Amino acid sequence: xxxxxxxxxxxxxxxxxxxxxxxxxxxxxxxxxxxxxxxxxxxxxxxxxxxxxxxxxxxxxxxxxxxxxxxxxxxxxxxxxxxxxxxxxxxxxxxxxxxxxxxxxxxxxxxxxxxxxxxxxxxxxxxxxxxxxxxxxxxxxxxxxxxxxxxxxxxxxxxxxxxxxxxxxxxxxxxxxxxxxxxxxxxxxxxxxxxxxxxxxxxxxxxxxxxxxxxxxxxxxxxxxxxxxxxxxxxxxxxxxxxxxxxxxxxxxxxxxxxxxxxxxxxxxxxxxxxxxxxxxxxxxxxxxxxxxxxxxxxxxxxxxxxxxxxxxxxxxxxxxxxxxxxxxxxxxxxxxxxxxxxxxxxxxxxxxxxxxxxxxxxxxxxxxxxxxxxxxxxxxxxxxxxxxxxx
Amino acid sequence: xxxxxxxxxxxxxxxxxxxxxxxxxxxxxxxxxxxxxxxxxxxxxxxxxxxxxxxxxxxxxxxxxxxxxxxxxxxxxxxxxxxxxxxxxxxxxxxxxxxxxxxxxxxxxxxxxxxxxxxxxxxxxxxxxxxxxxxxxxxxxxxxxxxxxxxxxxxxxxxxxxxxxxxxxxxxxxxxxxxxxxxxxxxxx
Numbered sequence: 134x135x136x137x138x139x140x141x142x143x144x145x146x147x148x149x150x151x152x153x154x155x156x157x158x159x160x161x162x163x164x165x166x167x168x169x170x171x172x173x174x175x176x177x178x179x180x181x182x183x184x185x186x187x188x189x190x191x192x193x194x195x196x197x198x199x200x201x202x203x204x205x206x207x208x209x210x211x212x213x214x215x216x217x218x219x220x221x222x223x224x225x226x227x228x229x230x231x232x233x234x235x236x237x238x239x240x241x242x243x244x245x246x247x248x249x250x251x252x253x254x255x256x257x258x259x260x261x262x263x264x265x266x267x268x269x270x271x272x273x274x275x276x277x278x279x280x281x282x283x284x285x286x287x288x289x290x291x292x293x294x295x296x297x298x299x300x301x302x303x304x305x306x307x308x309x310x311x312x313x314x315x316x317x318x319x320x321x322x323x324x325x326x327x328x329x330x331x332x333x334x335x336x337x338x339x340x341x342x343x344x345x346x347x348x349x350x351x352x353x354x355x356x357x358x359x360x361x362x363x364x365x366x367x368x369x370x371x372x373x374x375x376x377x378x379x380x381x382x383x384x385x386x387x388x389x390x391x392x393x394x395x396x397x398x399x400x401x402x403x404x405x406x407x408x409x410x411x412x413x414x415x416x417x418x419x420x421x422x423x424x425x426x427x428x429x430x431x432x433x434x435x436x437x438x439x440x441x442x443x444x445x446x447x448x449x450x451x452x453x454x455x456x457x458x459x460x461x462x463x464x465x466x467x468x469x470x471x472x473x474x475x476x477x478x479x480x481x482x483x484x485x486x487x488x489x490x491x492x493x494x495x496x497x498x499x500x501x502x503x504x505x506x507x508x509x510x511x512x513x514x515x516x517x518x519x520x521x522x523x524x525x
Numbered sequence: 526x527x528x529x530x531x532x533x534x535x536x537x538x539x540x541x542x543x544x545x546x547x548x549x550x551x552x553x554x555x556x557x558x559x560x561x562x563x564x565x566x567x568x569x570x571x572x573x574x575x576x577x578x579x580x581x582x583x584x585x586x587x588x589x590x591x592x593x594x595x596x597x598x599x600x601x602x603x604x605x606x607x608x609x610x611x612x613x614x615x616x617x618x619x620x621x622x623x624x625x626x627x628x629x630x631x632x633x634x635x636x637x638x639x640x641x642x643x644x645x646x647x648x649x650x651x652x653x654x655x656x657x658x659x660x661x662x663x664x665x666x667x668x669x670x671x672x673x674x675x676x677x678x679x680x681x682x683x684x685x686x687x688x689x690x691x692x693x694x695x696x697x698x699x700x701x702x703x704x705x706x707x708x709x710x711x712x713x714x
Contacts, residue, residue, distance in 0.1 A: 392566055399573035406580040413583035415714065416590035423597045426608050426711050429652055433681060433709075444684040445672035463690040 135187040136160055138261065139342030140179075141269055141335070142253060143194035143291050144169060147179050150331065150338050154187050157343060162335050169197060169249060172256045180260050189257050190265040192272040192341035193245050193353055195290050195298035199225045200310045203235060203242035210237050210350055217242055236271055236307040237351050243268045243310065245353055254358060262365055264345045266354040270300045270307045272340030273325060278305040279343060287322035290337070297321070447471065447521045454490045459483065459515075469521045472499065476507075480515035493519045606681050608652065609710035614645040617710035618655045624680050625659055625706070632671035634663040634702070646707070654709040656685075661702045668702055675706060683707045 134154035141148040149163040163182050167175020201224040205213045214235045217224065221233040225244045233244040250266070257263055269290065278284040285303045292298030292312045299321050301309035313319050325333035346366070349359055444466060451464070451473060459477035466472075477483055480502040488496045499516040506512070531539065583590070601607070609624070611617025622641045629636045638660040645653035663671065668689065675682050686705035691698075 389563075392563075392570070396566060396570055396573070399570060399577060403573055403577050403580060406577065406584060410580040410583035410587070413587035413590045414580075416587065416594040417583065418714065419594040420590070420597050422711055422713070423594070423601045425652065427601060427604070429608065429709060430604065430606060430681060433683075443672075443676040444687050445669065445676055448672070448687075448689075449669075461691075464688070466684075466687040468685060 135185050136183075137342060137345075138183060138186040138189045139192070139335075139338040139340075140189055140257075141192040141194055141272075141338035141341070142167075142169065142197060143269075144196035144293050146291075147175055148335050148338050149179060149183060150335050150342065151183055151186070152339075152342055159329070159331050159339070162330075162332060169253070172253050176256045176260065186261045188264045188345070189261050190338075190341040190345055191253075191257065191263055192267060192269040192337045193250070194269045194292075194337070195300065195310060195312060196292040196296065197245060197249070198268055198270075198310070199227060199231065199233075199244040200312060201225055201242045201244070202240055204240055205235075210235065214350065232353055232355050234268065234351050234353050236268070236310075238306040239308050241270070241307055241310050243270070243353070247355060250353070250355060254355075262361075263354075263358065264362060264365065265341050265347075265352065266358060267341055267344060267352050268310075269337040269341075270310045271351050272344065273300055273337040274302045274305060274307050274340070275343055276328070276336040276340030277302060277325065279328075279340075288325050289320065289322035290325065291334070450490075450492045450521070451487075451519075454487055454492070455483065456486060469523070470518070471521065472516065472518050474514075474516045476512045476514050478510070478512065480513035483515055483517060487517065487519060492522055494522055495520045606679060608681050609655070609708045610713045611710055612713055614653070614655065614710070614712075615643040617645075617708075617712070618643045618657075621655055621657055621680075621682075621708045621710070624678070624682075624708075625657060625675075628671055628674040628678060629659075629661060632663070632667050632674060634661045634667045634671045636661045645710070652709045652711055654683075654707045657706050657708065659702075659704045659706070661704070662699050663702055664698055665700060668700055671702075675704075681709060683709075 136154050137152045139150040139152060145166055145168075147165045147167050149165070151160045151163065152158060153160060163179065165175055165179040165182060167178075203213075203217055203224050205216050208216070217233050217235050221231055221244060224242050225231055225233065227244075227246075230247040231244040232247050232250055233242060235242050245268075254263060254266070273288065273290070274284065277286070284305045286301075288300045288302070290298035290300055295315050297313040297315065297320055299309070299311040299313055300307060301322075313321070325336045327333045328336060328339075331339055349363070352359065354362060447466065447469070448464065451471065452461070455461070455473075456477065459475055461473055461475040463474040464471065480498075484496050484498060487493050496517065496519040499518050503514045504511060505514075609617050609620050611620055618641045622639060625639060625641075626636065628634075636659060639657065640659075641657040642655055646656055661671075672684070672687075675684060683706060684704060685707050686703075688701075688703040690701045692701045
């Protein structure tokens with residue numbers, strides 16, 4: 134990515150700071166003489182010196198500004214800026230069209246010749262797009278206050294030939310700007326301090342670059358430029374958003390591929406380990422099967438399925454419990470429930486007889502008894518239901 | 526500007542509606558399916574990792590596991606009673622049929638009908654079981670011996686129904702027997 138350029142226009146010099154395209158870091162400073170009335174030559178020389186740049190932020194030096202003190206009704210800065218624009222002729226004694234602005238939070242009004250500014254902008258935009266145009270005092274205050282703290286001071290800056298430039302900053306805001314004729318013999322203020330590799334003379338240019346993404350307040354850009362700058366910002370934002378979304382999508386796709394590779398690697402690993410583990414797996418399954426069988430057999434033994442309460446035991450118990458004269462013709466069992474049919478000398482005596490036996494419960498007659506003669510004996514039919522007690 | 530053209534507020538509303546619609550479409554067609562796919566895949570990765578850990582453990586402890594299985598098998602072989610075994614339910618049913626016929630022959634019980642289901646009955650707790658219905662003719666001694674073998678033999682069989690009736694049409698003192706047994710079984714590899 135090409136570097137960005139911060140540029141201060143003074144009556145005699147173009148002071149540039151070449152900054153990284155990615156972050157606000159100074160790469161180098163340059164200085165080229167120029168004539169504001171014919172800007173092309175100076176800007177071409179600067180372009181040869183610097184090479185291609187991504188964008189240009191412009192600070193208009195004090196020597197090229199009209200300065201006035203604007204006492205306006207108390208209102209938000211935007212409203213006061215609109216008042217100034219509406220009645221600029223009241224504050225600036227010039228016949229030519231101007232672009233005026235109000236220093237934020239103060240009463241200092243600054244203006245620049247609109248035609249000259251248009252020429253400078255055209256020449257610069259033939260090189261690279263302009264992202265910010267503002268006054269050097271406002272840019273200087275921003276650069277001085279970049280590292281925080283309550284910035285205040287009075288600074289001597291370059292103005293026109295035969296003048297001193299003066300900028301007073303208090304609490305981070307410009308409170309006074311003056312162009313003082315040399316004839317008055319005043320030389321107030323000190324030069325702006327250097328900031329590391331950045332000389333004090335270039336701090337106003339640097340301040341303009343720091344405001345690239347700031348709101349339009351205090352900008353000296355003409356209306357057409359403001360629209361272009363706003364459109365360019367929107368485009369940059371859209372490109373940044375698209376780039377971020379694309380980056381996010383690519384990152385997600387990359388993570389997706391990584392997890393897919395993990396699945397495939399695990400599947401291959403598991404498939405390779407199945408055969409070596411088969412012997413252990415079979416042994417484990419065999420042990421589990423045998424344990425389950427032993428457990429079931431133990432439960433079955435405890436439940437009496439193989440004890441004395443089995444079907445054979447129940448059949449024997451019923452046979453033993455009936456009197457010797459009883460003959461069983463039919464016996465049927467479903468679980469512990471039995472039905473016994475047969476003949477006996479006295480069917481009525483059977484139920485009390487069986488009920489007294491502790492091995493049975495719920496003994497009852499199922500159907501009516503019939504009496505018949507069997508030779509010399511009298512017999513009675515019976516049909517009895519009963520339940521064998523558990524464990525009997 | 527035409528009076529039919531939307532004003533700024535209407536344009537903002539339309540744009541907002543379009544954005545909401547686009548977001549809903551994106552959620553429904555991309556985000557939610559992708560999240561579901563992600564969840565499924567993470568579950569699969571977890572399962573594969575667990576299986577991998579188990580396989581590693583099985584591979585490294587194979588000899589010890591085989592020794593335990595051999596010892597357990599020897600202990601089970603010495604038990605007086607075992608379950609019916611078979612590689613499939615049908616083979617276990619065949620084994621049950623052989624056991625019942627052997628018991629009947631040894632008890633001099635004449636089997637007239639033996640119906641062994643080839644599908645397991647899994648409605649009971651514990652291992653699956655195979656039901657079998659047997660009809661036979663025998664005297665009372667044969668019946669007692671047969672029941673004794675069924676209930677005290679080397680295979681666990683549970684008599685669920687029994688019907689014994691004297692049949693005057695049969696010569697001697699023969700009994701008509703009907704028996705329903707349930708044989709729990711284990712599948713062997």
